Amino acid sequence: MSHDFPFFGKFPLADYIDDGLDWLTDTFSGLTRAISNVLGDGVDGVVLLLTFPPPWLVILIFAGVAWLAAGRRVAIGTAAGLLFLWNLQLWQATIETLTLVLFATAVAVAIALPIGILGGLSERFHRATMPVLDFMQTMPAFVYLIPAIPFFGLGQVSAMFATVIFSMPPAIRLTILGIRQVPRELVEAADAFGASRRQKLFKVQLPLAVPTIMAGINQTIMLALSMVVIAAMIGAGGLGGEVWRAIQRLQPGNGFEAGIAIVILAMILDRVTQRIGRKSGP
Amino acid sequence: MQQPKIAVKNLTKVFGDPPHLALKLMEEGHDRKEIQQRTGLTLGIADVSFDVAQGEILVVMGLSGCGKSTLIRCLNRLIEPTAGQVLIDGEDITELSNKALLSLRRRKFGMVFQNFALFPHRTILQNTAFGLEICGMGQDEREQRAIQALQLVGLEGWEQAFPSQLSGGMQQRVGLARALAVDPDILLMDEAFSALDPLIRRDMQQELINLQARVKKTIVFITHDLDEALRLGDRIVLMKDGRVVQIGTAEDILSSPASRYVERFVEDVDKTQILTAGGIMRDARVLALPTDGPRTALHKMEKESFYSLFVVQQDGTLEGYVWADDVGRAIEQGDRQIAPHVQRDHQTVAPEEPVSTLIAMLADSRIPVAVVDEAGRLLGTIVKSNVLAALAAGQSDQTTTATTVPALDKTSEDAHES
Numbered sequence: 001m002s003h004d005f006p007f008f009g010k011f012p013l014a015d016y017i018d019d020g021l022d023w024l025t026d027t028f029s030g031l032t033r034a035i036s037n038v039l040g041d042g043v044d045g046v047v048l049l050l051t052f053p054p055p056w057l058v059i060l061i062f063a064g065v066a067w068l069a070a071g072r073r074v075a076i077g078t079a080a081g082l083l084f085l086w087n088l089q090l091w092q093a094t095i096e097t098l099t100l101v102l103f104a105t106a107v108a109v110a111i112a113l114p115i116g117i118l119g120g121l122s123e124r125f126h127r128a129t130m131p132v133l134d135f136m137q138t139m140p141a142f143v144y145l146i147p148a149i150p151f152f153g154l155g156q157v158s159a160m161f162a163t164v165i166f167s168m169p170p171a172i173r174l175t176i177l178g179i180r181q182v183p184r185e186l187v188e189a190a191d192a193f194g195a196s197r198r199q200k201l202f203k204v205q206l207p208l209a210v211p212t213i214m215a216g217i218n219q220t221i222m223l224a225l226s227m228v229v230i231a232a233m234i235g236a237g238g239l240g241g242e243v244w245r246a247i248q249r250l251q252p253g254n255g256f257e258a259g260i261a262i263v264i265l266a267m268i269l270d271r272v273t274q275r276i277g278r279k280s281g282p
Numbered sequence: 283m284q285q286p287k288i289a290v291k292n293l294t295k296v297f298g299d300p301p302h303l304a305l306k307l308m309e310e311g312h313d314r315k316e317i318q319q320r321t322g323l324t325l326g327i328a329d330v331s332f333d334v335a336q337g338e339i340l341v342v343m344g345l346s347g348c349g350k351s352t353l354i355r356c357l358n359r360l361i362e363p364t365a366g367q368v369l370i371d372g373e374d375i376t377e378l379s380n381k382a383l384l385s386l387r388r389r390k391f392g393m394v395f396q397n398f399a400l401f402p403h404r405t406i407l408q409n410t411a412f413g414l415e416i417c418g419m420g421q422d423e424r425e426q427r428a429i430q431a432l433q434l435v436g437l438e439g440w441e442q443a444f445p446s447q448l449s450g451g452m453q454q455r456v457g458l459a460r461a462l463a464v465d466p467d468i469l470l471m472d473e474a475f476s477a478l479d480p481l482i483r484r485d486m487q488q489e490l491i492n493l494q495a496r497v498k499k500t501i502v503f504i505t506h507d508l509d510e511a512l513r514l515g516d517r518i519v520l521m522k523d524g525r526v527v528q529i530g531t532a533e534d535i536l537s538s539p540a541s542r543y544v545e546r547f548v549e550d551v552d553k554t555q556i557l558t559a560g561g562i563m564r565d566a567r568v569l570a571l572p573t574d575g576p577r578t579a580l581h582k583m584e585k586e587s588f589y590s591l592f593v594v595q596q597d598g599t600l601e602g603y604v605w606a607d608d609v610g611r612a613i614e615q616g617d618r619q620i621a622p623h624v625q626r627d628h629q630t631v632a633p634e635e636p637v638s639t640l641i642a643m644l645a646d647s648r649i650p651v652a653v654v655d656e657a658g659r660l661l662g663t664i665v666k667s668n669v670l671a672a673l674a675a676g677q678s679d680q681t682t683t684a685t686t687v688p689a690l691d692k693t694s695e696d697a698h699e700s
Contacts, residue, residue: 183399193416194391194416208401208402208403
């Protein structure tokens with residue numbers, strides 16, 4: 001029995017998408033290559049910078065940053081976690097992953113903040129972005145990898161592209177939420193004193209939205225980390241690469257080592273960004 | 283004649299679209315409820331006109347939902363009026379461009395809000411300096427002026443605290459300081475003291491009166507509380523269902539039950555037979571005996587801020603009353619008793635006397651009316667605000683059966699418009 005649609009042939013959706021992507025690739029290849037080079041060099045540079053000094057020095061610096069941002073307990077945890085990763089001989093991979101995640105998060109936040117602010121201020125824009133965000137979040141993350149390769153070539157930048165798209169929605173959503181939940185009477189008070197829209201945004205709405213926005217950035221970082229393993233399939237390397245290799249060679253021990261490393265990294269990033277979010281609260 | 287500071291002319295606000303349907307019905311004389319039913323539009327305020335003179339405190343009073351909050355927001359166009367004019371110093375602000383409007387709000391208006399609306403992420407100093415910051419004033423200068431404003435409301439030393447560290451009364455002082463810091467011509471106060479507990483509220487009212495004596499702003503004050511309106515208002519605008527029912531001094535409103543609003547109060551009250559002198563009187567807690575020494579009597583009066591005191595015999599029979607001035611003189615003359623100074627031109631009523639009689643009696647009386655039984659014993663006293671509060675409470679009980687609209691009554695002083 002055939003499952004073919006009886007009335008007319010298959011709607012060539014896949015072909016249309018391919019054609020569209022081909023066109024995009026051809027038209028913007030100059031641009032995407034340039035982006036790819038700049039970001040690739042940036043990631044490589046930071047990785048080099050962090051792997052050049054002895055690991056204990058880098059761990060000390062990270063622990064210091066954690067102390068300043070989140071206090072003593074988180075600092076001790078950070079140092080212990082990173083020492084453990086060093087011991088597991090995953091230092092290089094950890095630094096690669098961390099760099100990739102931070103780059104992707106920076107790009108995602110840079111795009112998400114303005115979109116979120118617009119969505120927070122304009123109900124119409126908010127309604128227009130919602131379906132797009134749903135699409136971005138529910139589309140299986142693997143799918144983003146396929147067009148990323150022709151755009152940016154195999155490797156870290158493609159991985160970053162897919163990661164940015166996958167991890168951006170929470171930052172947008174929570175920025176929108178943060179701005180919308182600013183009490184109406186406070187916005188009214190700002191209005192009553194003659195505040196312009198810009199003054200209202202920067203003196204009242206954004207400062208009051210910061211804790212919520214930080215929660216969104218925290219979510220973005222976590223999603224970016226979870227994308228790391230998937231991105232390893234297109235040569236992103238790092239801890240995801242270690243997991244991927246263990247899968248292919250059926251080495252559960254190595255796989256778990258790399259997996260635990262990702263968990264440790266996630267915990268460090270989560271605690272530090274959460275504390276920053278709470279501290280910036282009113 | 284001097285130009286009014288604020289002139290409101292035929293101001294109307296319709297919520298919903300398209301507003302002209304409601305305007306047409308309004309002009310044909312339909313009321314808010316009918317318009318709501320026929321068009322689905324809400325008539326916020328309807329054809330409101332009044333003037334506010336330079337340096338005057340105008341109180342706009344009415345029940346929840348009567349449009350008073352909408353009205354005050356139309357004065358600085360936080361709410362865009364549908365029709366009519368608002369003239370500030372003769373300039374029609376409904377015509378202003380957006381930019382000119384912002385500039386007007388910065389120069390001429392300070393606003394104080396019911397729930398304070400302080401910015402939680404800013405210190406008290408930064409909150410107070412907010413309006414000046416919006417005007418683009420440099421940090422040193424605006425902080426200096428903010429400190430002065432905080433001194434004006436008695437909050438020096440709290441500059442670096444955050445709003446959450448302050449009590450409600452103190453927070454509203456900050457709200458007041460924030461409005462005063464920009465040195466506006468006009469203060470808009472939207473139920474400014476309604477969220478405070480009664481004792482603090484009285485303090486704040488007194489403080490506003492003292493402050494006003496110094497700063498001489500033009501103040502539009504919104505309240506649902508009759509006592510507050512009577513205390514603060516040079517004149518009172520009574521509103522109901524979006525319309526102005528009466529404008530006048532406290533005395534005008536007390537002494538002219540001819541006005542429809544007050545008349546309807548009285549009618550409703552008569553029908554229900556609730557409001558008699560005995561029902562609304564307050565206990566005469568503080569009394570003097572004819573044999574009391576003048577110092578004792580004066581002390582009692584000072585403690586309660588009374589100008590006069592009722593004098594009763596040991597068995598409770600009302601003898602008369604004394605003036606504080608006379609008692610003071612008695613002390614100077616070295617009198618041992620207040621008996622020679624007792625006045626007897628007080629007015630008395632029986633407890634079953636209806637409230638409508640009381641209004642007329644109180645209109646030109648400087649002392650409370652005494653409620654006495656057949657034997658002439660003092661049962662209680664009635665002052666003007668007792669009568670109006672009771673009338674208003676009786677009214678609101680009848681009009682708000684389904685909803686929990688706060689009554690204009692002492693017992694619901696904590697309730698406020700949301």
